[in-house]
Amino acid sequence: MNAYTEIPMVPGPTTLHPDALAAMGRDYGSGQIETAYLQLYADTQKLLGTLAGTGNDMVIMTGEGMLALWGALKSCLAPGDRVLSVATGVFGDGIGDMAAGLGCEVRKITLPFNATLDDLTAVEEAVDRFRPRMITAVHCETPSGTLNPLAELGRLKAAMNVPLFYVDAVASLGGAPVMADDWHVDLLLGGSQKCLSAPPSMAFVGVSPAAWEAVEQRAYQGYDALGPFRTVHSDGRCPYTPYWHGTAALHAAAAAIVAEGTEQVFARHRNVARQCRDGLQEMDIRLFTAENAVNSPTVTAALVPRGWECAAWLQALAARGLRAAGSFGPMAGKVFRLGHMGTQAHPRLMEKALQVMAQVLEQGPAASRR
Numbered sequence: 288m289n290a291y292t293e294i295p296m297v298p299g300p301t302t303l304h305p306d307a308l309a310a311m312g313r314d315y316g317s318g319q320i321e322t323a324y325l326q327l328y329a330d331t332q333k334l335l336g337t338l339a340g341t342g343n344d345m346v347i348m349t350g351e352g353m354l355a356l357w358g359a360l361k362s363c364l365a366p367g368d369r370v371l372s373v374a375t376g377v378f379g380d381g382i383g384d385m386a387a388g389l390g391c392e393v394r395k396i397t398l399p400f401n402a403t404l405d406d407l408t409a410v411e412e413a414v415d416r417f418r419p420r421m422i423t424a425v426h427c428e429t430p431s432g433t434l435n436p437l438a439e440l441g442r443l444k445a446a447m448n449v450p451l452f453y454v455d456a457v458a459s460l461g462g463a464p465v466m467a468d469d470w471h472v473d474l475l476l477g478g479s480q481k482c483l484s485a486p487p488s489m490a491f492v493g494v495s496p497a498a499w500e501a502v503e504q505r506a507y508q509g510y511d512a513l514g515p516f517r518t519v520h521s522d523g524r525c526p527y528t529p530y531w532h533g534t535a536a537l538h539a540a541a542a543a544i545v546a547e548g549t550e551q552v553f554a555r556h557r558n559v560a561r562q563c564r565d566g567l568q569e570m571d572i573r574l575f576t577a578e579n580a581v582n583s584p585t586v587t588a589a590l591v592p593r594g595w596e597c598a599a600w601l602q603a604l605a606a607r608g609l610r611a612a613g614s615f616g617p618m619a620g621k622v623f624r625l626g627h628m629g630t631q632a633h634p635r636l637m638e639k640a641l642q643v644m645a646q647v648l649e650q651g652p653a654a655s656r657r
């Protein structure tokens with residue numbers, strides 16, 4: 288421990304919500320599937336559906352967000368299926384690679400990683416020529432600190448009769464409006480450890496009727512398969528022993544957001560994100576995101592200040608209690624990030640984080656080398 292207060296600002300896993308923490312500490316039934324678990328599962332499905340803006344079925348799996356990303360692809364796609372990956376960052380581009388790894392024929396439209404979706408002419412042309420079975424996209428590109436507007440892409444998907452729209456909302460759901468049904472999303476991917484502030488190891492997928500049809504047709508079997516979750520309620524069975532504590536924590540975290548009021552929660556995220564950007568600007572720290580890109584309300588990506596090595600910068604912040612993060616892919620070593628999502632979207636916390644950065648900047652890189 289050091290003399291400074293810990294200021295957690297890593298973009299996931301976030302600090303646990305107290306209600307999620309309390310839910311983890313309780314004892315639950317026998318660990319077998321019981322009526323009480325099925326009720327908890329149903330209640331959690333409903334809450335997550337509310338946050339995701341969908342009336343579709345919600346599959347809740349034990350595992351990381353990546354499990355949902357893989358499971359949804361593997362459950363719906365067969366080798367040779369055409370997939371159009373629309374990407375503005377590491378995750379979006381990676382999803383294209385994942386589909387290619389499954390033997391799909393993948394076409395990628397990859398924009399600069401500091402941009403967000405805007406003009407969809409190229410996408411429209413690609414859909415027209417390539418006729419994909421699935422379009423994939425990411426709502427919040429966590430490594431870039433951006434939030435892609437998806438309504439237009441969803442409209443295009445529907446208008447051009449693309450069967451499936453796959454959206455990774457792992458880092459936005461619970462911190463920004465997600466309207467899966469309005470956006471014509473068929474597979475809506477989420478995770479527990481970002482804006483929800485529940486522990487890692489729960490993932491979920493909103494599944495549209497069209498996606499369920501694809502799942503039935505593919506009949507994929509595996510630990511990450513969506514199929515067996517379709518009958519949880521009718522059979523009263525899960526495909527494997529459910530993680531009761533994890534589900535309870537996810538439920539408590541989602542319930543806390545709904546209780547606070549989604550509009551209030553989204554406003555809290557927007558305000559703290561603005562506070563973060565304004566504060567960085569005051570220190571002459573430049574944002575990574577392009578001028579006309581949409582900054583995410585849940586995470587901010589900025590350029591490592593001049594004269595600093597990324598690792599030394601993060602270390603100097605950590606020495607004063609501020610836990611920030613680096614980034615991935617082409618941004619590694621150049622970009623650092625502040626995750627102001629869920630419990631971490633708090634003005635006093637952000638104020639402290641900005642103070643620490645100002646202090647470290649004032650001391651300069653030489654001080655940290657001593």
Ligand SMILES: *Cc1c(COP(=O)(O)O)cnc(C)c1O
Nearest residue numbers: 351352353378427429457458478
């Ligand atoms: C964190 C994240 C994931 C993966 O979640 P894990 O819990 O690390 O598996 C996927 N997509 C995005 C956009 C993320 O930020």
